[in-house]
Amino acid sequence: MDFQDRVFRTVFFGASVLSAGVTVAVLGFMILLSLPVLKMGFLWEVLTSPWSPGRGQFGILPMMAGTLALAFLSLLVSLPVSLGCAFFMEILHPRGAGALLKKLVHFMTAVPTVIYGFVGVFLLVPLVQEFFAYGSGMCILSASLMLGLVISPTLILFFSESFSRVPQHYLNAVDSLGGTVFQKLRHVILPQAWPGMLTGMVLAFGRAMGDTLIALMISGNAVLMPSSLLDSTRTLTAHIALIFAADFDSTEFKILFISGIVLYAMTSLGILFARYFHKRALS
Amino acid sequence: MTRSVPDRLLSFFSWACALSLISALFIIIGFLVLKGYKALTPELIFGDVRPLDALLLKRQVFGGLFPAMAGTFFLILLSMALALPLGLASGIYLAEFAPSGTKRVLSFLFDILSGIPSIVVGLFGFSITIFLHHYFGGRIFPCLLISALSLAFLVLPYIIRTTQIALESLPLSLRLTAPALGATKARNIFYVLLPSSLSGIISGLILAMGRCAEDTAVIMLTGAVATAGIPKSVFSGFEALPFYIYYMASEYSGPPELMKAYGAALILLILCTVLFVFSHGIKHLLRAKTQYLPNPL
Amino acid sequence: MKKNIQIRMDHLWFHYHDRVVLEDIRIEIEKNAITAISGPSGQGKSSFLMVLNRLWENIPGARVTGRVEMDFGKGFEDIHRSSLPVHRLRQRVGMVFQTPNPLPMSIYKNIAFPLTLMGEKDRAKIAFRVEAALKKAYLWDEVKDRLAENAETLSGGQQQRLCMARALAAEPTVLLLDEPTSSLDEASVRVIEDLLLELKKSCTIILVSHYMDQIQRIADHCLVLSDRRLRPDTAKGRDI
Numbered sequence: 001m002d003f004q005d006r007v008f009r010t011v012f013f014g015a016s017v018l019s020a021g022v023t024v025a026v027l028g029f030m031i032l033l034s035l036p037v038l039k040m041g042f043l044w045e046v047l048t049s050p051w052s053p054g055r056g057q058f059g060i061l062p063m064m065a066g067t068l069a070l071a072f073l074s075l076l077v078s079l080p081v082s083l084g085c086a087f088f089m090e091i092l093h094p095r096g097a098g099a100l101l102k103k104l105v106h107f108m109t110a111v112p113t114v115i116y117g118f119v120g121v122f123l124l125v126p127l128v129q130e131f132f133a134y135g136s137g138m139c140i141l142s143a144s145l146m147l148g149l150v151i152s153p154t155l156i157l158f159f160s161e162s163f164s165r166v167p168q169h170y171l172n173a174v175d176s177l178g179g180t181v182f183q184k185l186r187h188v189i190l191p192q193a194w195p196g197m198l199t200g201m202v203l204a205f206g207r208a209m210g211d212t213l214i215a216l217m218i219s220g221n222a223v224l225m226p227s228s229l230l231d232s233t234r235t236l237t238a239h240i241a242l243i244f245a246a247d248f249d250s251t252e253f254k255i256l257f258i259s260g261i262v263l264y265a266m267t268s269l270g271i272l273f274a275r276y277f278h279k280r281a282l283s
Numbered sequence: 284m285t286r287s288v289p290d291r292l293l294s295f296f297s298w299a300c301a302l303s304l305i306s307a308l309f310i311i312i313g314f315l316v317l318k319g320y321k322a323l324t325p326e327l328i329f330g331d332v333r334p335l336d337a338l339l340l341k342r343q344v345f346g347g348l349f350p351a352m353a354g355t356f357f358l359i360l361l362s363m364a365l366a367l368p369l370g371l372a373s374g375i376y377l378a379e380f381a382p383s384g385t386k387r388v389l390s391f392l393f394d395i396l397s398g399i400p401s402i403v404v405g406l407f408g409f410s411i412t413i414f415l416h417h418y419f420g421g422r423i424f425p426c427l428l429i430s431a432l433s434l435a436f437l438v439l440p441y442i443i444r445t446t447q448i449a450l451e452s453l454p455l456s457l458r459l460t461a462p463a464l465g466a467t468k469a470r471n472i473f474y475v476l477l478p479s480s481l482s483g484i485i486s487g488l489i490l491a492m493g494r495c496a497e498d499t500a501v502i503m504l505t506g507a508v509a510t511a512g513i514p515k516s517v518f519s520g521f522e523a524l525p526f527y528i529y530y531m532a533s534e535y536s537g538p539p540e541l542m543k544a545y546g547a548a549l550i551l552l553i554l555c556t557v558l559f560v561f562s563h564g565i566k567h568l569l570r571a572k573t574q575y576l577p578n579p580l
Numbered sequence: 581m582k583k584n585i586q587i588r589m590d591h592l593w594f595h596y597h598d599r600v601v602l603e604d605i606r607i608e609i610e611k612n613a614i615t616a617i618s619g620p621s622g623q624g625k626s627s628f629l630m631v632l633n634r635l636w637e638n639i640p641g642a643r644v645t646g647r648v649e650m651d652f653g654k655g656f657e658d659i660h661r662s663s664l665p666v667h668r669l670r671q672r673v674g675m676v677f678q679t680p681n682p683l684p685m686s687i688y689k690n691i692a693f694p695l696t697l698m699g700e701k702d703r704a705k706i707a708f709r710v711e712a713a714l715k716k717a718y719l720w721d722e723v724k725d726r727l728a729e730n731a732e733t734l735s736g737g738q739q740q741r742l743c744m745a746r747a748l749a750a751e752p753t754v755l756l757l758d759e760p761t762s763s764l765d766e767a768s769v770r771v772i773e774d775l776l777l778e779l780k781k782s783c784t785i786i787l788v789s790h791y792m793d794q795i796q797r798i799a800d801h802c803l804v805l806s807d808r809r810l811r812p813d814t815a816k817g818r819d820i
Contacts, residue, residue: 005468009380015372016381019443020392022436026399029410084300092297095640101301103563108308110490110559111552112497114525118548119311121532122318149307156304169681173743175635177694177750178671182289187696188683203398210400212500217532237402237500244409244504260406264399271398275391286665 027264034257046258051223058255062225064262066233069226070144070215071208075201077148078155085152086159091181091189102160108153117217120146125218134230138220141229147214151204158200162193162281195281199274206270210263212237236263315552319545327546328352343512348547350512354427354521355554357514358502359495361431366439366491371484373439374446379472397440405504408433412505425506428517433501438491445487449480482565489562493555499525509534524551584611586754586784587632588656592646594627594636601627603808605646609801614776614785616799618792618813619806625788626678628805629756632786633673634659634666652753671698674747675756679763680739682731682746687723690731690742694750709749716779717745718771737768744775755779757787761794773798 031038037046049059085105089098124146129137166189174184212235215221220232221242234242236259243252286294329337330347337344344350373393377386408429415423423429453476461471477484507526514521524547531544587609594602601624609615617625630636631644649656652672659669671694682690691710700706714720719741723734731742740760747755757776761769776785776798789795795802802813 002467002469008469008472009376012372012376012380015369016376016389019369019373019396019439020389022439023392023396023399026396026403026407026436029407029414030403033410033413081300081304084297085304087293088297088301092294097301101305104305104308106563107556107559110493110555111308111311112499112525112555114497114499114528115315115548115552116311118528118532118544119314123310123314149304152304169677169679170683172635172638172677173681173683173746174693174697175638176633176670176675176677177697177746178667178669179697180287180290180665180667182287182293183667183697185293187693192684206398210398210402212400212402213529217529237400240402240406241500241503256406257410260403263403267398267400268395271394275394287667 027261030257030260030264034254034261037251037254037258043258046255047262050225053252058251060236060239060255060259060262062223063234063236063239063259065225066215066219067209067235067237067263067266069233070140070147070219070235071205073140073144073229074147074151074208075205077144078152078204079201081148082152082155082159085156086163087185089156090160090163091185105153105156109157113150113211113213114217116146116150117213120214120218132230135232136220138218138232139230140219140226140233143215143219143233144229146218147208147211150211150214151207154204154207155200158203159193159197162196162200163189165196165281166192193281195277199277199281202270202274202277206267206274209235209270210237210267212241216241312552315545315548319542319549322542322546323549327543328550340513348524348527348543348550350510351522351524351527351547352550353513354507354511354523355496355525355551357427357521358431358434358523359492361427361517362434362438362495363488363492365432366435366442367488369435370439370442371446374443374484375450375472375477377443377447378450379468379476393440393443396436397444400500401437401498402500402504404433404437405501407436408501408505423518425504425520426518427506427514427521430502430505430507430521431517433505434495434498437498437501438494441487441491441494445490446480446484449483449487450476452483453479482568486562486566489558489565493558493562496554496558497525497551499529502526503529524554585609586611586651588647588649589631590647590649592631592648593644594624594631595643595645596627596639597641600808602631602805602810605810607803607810609784609786611651611784612780612782613800614780614787614798615801615803616795617786617788617803617805617810618790618795619804621790623805624808625805626758628810629675629758629786629788632659632754632756633670633675635670635675637666650754667697671750672752673754673756674750674752676740676743676747676758676760678759680736680743682734682739682742684730684732686728687731687734687742688727691746691749694746698750713745713749716748716775717741718775719745737764737771740764740768741772741775744772748779751782753784755783755785757785759788759790761789761791769794 037043046059048061049057050062051057051059085101089101092098120142125137125142127137128139128142129135170188170192171184174188179187215235216238219235219238221234221238222232223234224231226233240256240259243256325334326347328348330344330349332342332344332347336342337347337349377389381389409425411432412423412425412429457475457479461475466474502523503526506520507523508520509522509527509530511520511522528544528547528551531540531547535541535544585608589605589607592602592605593600617628619625627636630639631648636642636644648659650659650673651657657664683693685693688710691713692706695706695709711720714723719738722738731739734742744760761772764772773794776787779785787799803810804813
């Protein structure tokens with residue numbers, strides 16, 4: 001290899017190692033900063049007990065439950081709508097109306113989350129409050145509806161990509177045998193697209209878990225184990241944003257890094273699953 | 284119509300889903316526009332200062348969005364300046380140099396990085412501040428530079444991925460042209476491969492700028508504050524549009540401040556729309572150039 | 581001249597974007613016979629077949645005008661009329677493509693697939709018809725012990741016969757074949773040709789082929805597609 005090439009290769013390699021180092025450093029820093037708590041040896045307690053600093057309890061279990069509940073519900077809200085939209089633009093109306101819908105979905109990814117949150121606060125929350133005549137309207141239901149909307153572009157685009165990857169000759173086979181659109185979907189497209197769709201679902205779930213603004217702005221942020229749709233809840237992300245203002249030397253503050261590690265672990269696990277399904281989708 | 288019942292149900296279901304998604308989007312935008320369009324005046328941005336004086340920094344703007352807009356602008360500029368060289372170089376390495384084993388490890392790490400929630404990236408930025416604070420004898424606080432650095436980490440995997448994909452999707456014939464004429468690998472990359480994949484890369488960069496403009500979670504942990512004025516240096520606190528919107532949504536003192544928040548939301552939406560249209564336009568331009576009609580006969 | 585007409589085409593035009601692919605086609609096709617279509621490649625022979633089962637509707641930019649009528653035992657019916665669902669038409673007009681396209685499922689399920697599509701639930705009946713279709717396509721002896729295997733593990737010639745068996749399982753009235761032997765070896769070609777001769781007793785077969793020897797061997801009629809027009813092959817004495 002030519003000398004210049006080797007210089008470039010070394011420089012680019014250095015840059016890659018530096019970039020990849022960020023991934024490791026994020027985890028490393030958080031572990032380092034939560035060491036005081038870990039040394040005290042109550043990690044298990046933190047992960048399994050409620051949050052009540054006044055009584056010396058610093059558990060993040062309610063927040064973990066809140067995060068999972070909100071992510072799960074928003075996926076539940078988003079899944080059918082996203083599936084319908086993906087059918088619409090890949091199978092029923094691949095040109096014209098479908099192409100237009102796809103453009104809009106792409107645009108939705110560019111709309112700032114804080115705007116969804118803002119409209120949530122001033123439009124959705126009052127509506128929910130009025131409709132159920134209960135509480136402040138800042139609740140799991142409001143947050144999961146809005147979060148469902150926020151993650152739907154991820155789902156739709158993954159679904160539509162998986163549908164479009166189904167080989168044309170399979171579709172021709174069904175068409176030439178006189179299959180209806182529904183039969184084509186059921187017998188060929190869904191079985192073929194399934195791994196890719198799973199990838200999208202896992203990634204969308206990860207996005208929902210990692211979102212801060214929607215939860216922070218419209219889920220009410222009360223530290224409760226989620227039990228009803230109209231209850232308020234607090235997610236790990238919102239917890240970090242809220243406790244952040246506390247005294248840097250307090251135990252509350254050090255717990256933040258444990259929350260961060262838990263979030264890191266949950267989203268990374270999601271990425272691992274997504275990579276696994278994605279590999280299966282491509283093979 | 285003569286379609287089968289399941290087909291008709293499927294069609295109905297899809298139409299219903301498409302229409303509800305579109306109406307949700309339009310309700311959100313329509314709500315903002317209806318409530319906020321009246322706020323879009325020069326005063327919203329510049330308060331009672333003359334626009335030219337504000338832009339030339341002759342007078343400080345109080346009660347306008349100008350500092351927040353300037354903060355967002357500097358934030359985008361600075362984080363892109365930090366993320367761009369690193370991201371481009373890593374993307375090029377992955378696409379053109381990396382042996383398959385190294386590539387697997389690196390792309391795994393970048394995938395993890397892209398999945399880290401922005402609030403955790405913000406927390407990371409903050410922990411860096413704590414370390415620097417200890418190291419530099421208490422002179423480093425959360426500030427514009429730390430925010431920009433954290434945002435750079437947030438968009439880094441985007442830039443790497445778009446660069447890598449743009450390069451890898453170039454046709455083999457194009458890849459081999461320059462080497463066949465005796466070009467070195469570096470020359471091939473800089474004279475042929477990068478220029479040919481430029482529109483893909485730029486379109487990805489603009490999307491990354493959009494993410495810098497819209498992210499709130501990172502900056503609220505690393506130096507964004509409610510009032511700071513135009514940032515004096517990279518080591519001072521700053522205002523930013525998304526943080527302002529978030530802050531005002533819960534802390535507004537009355538209708539005038541709420542109006543300003545609507546105005547700020549509209550301005551941010553317009554900014555992100557413009558970035559999106561640019562990014563899309565550039566990608567489309569590329570596709571139009573290479574498009575041909577496939578012949579299925 | 582022909583007593584038994586299966587298909588009548590009148591004023592048929594096929595456009596692809598701004599290009600005319602087929603121009604003012606007027607022909608009749610005989611029942612229970614093999615009609616071959618030949619001509620230079622890229623001239624629209626496949627498009628012609630796709631008119632007959634309306635598969636052209638899946639091609640972006642394609643447009644067909646004119647009349648196509650078929651006789652499915654109740655007199656001539658317009659295949660474009662709105663009361664005929666396209667999937668019903670395609671159950672009666674089967675198609676075999678140039679490259680075999682087995683679905684990613686077992687051999688058995690592939691053949692049973694058109695029956696599933698028609699809503700057949702009776703397992704014994706399905707099993708019977710799968711066996712009958714495989715026997716018709718001379719494939720039964722080769723695959724009867726491996727019916728549960730993925731169809732994509734078969735050889736090219738076997739896959740093509742599988743696709744024919746699959747088309748036959750629906751018991752179509754008309755069978756369209758788009759150069760079905762072009763990707764096969766000599767031996768497989770002969771098997772398929774014998775099969776077609778046998779099949780014309782129960783089916784009307786339209787075969788796109790550019791092998792003149794193949795047409796000589798098996799076709800009853802030959803049409804040539806060139807310059808967007810479809811004409812009888814005058815070189816071949818025994819035609820229309």
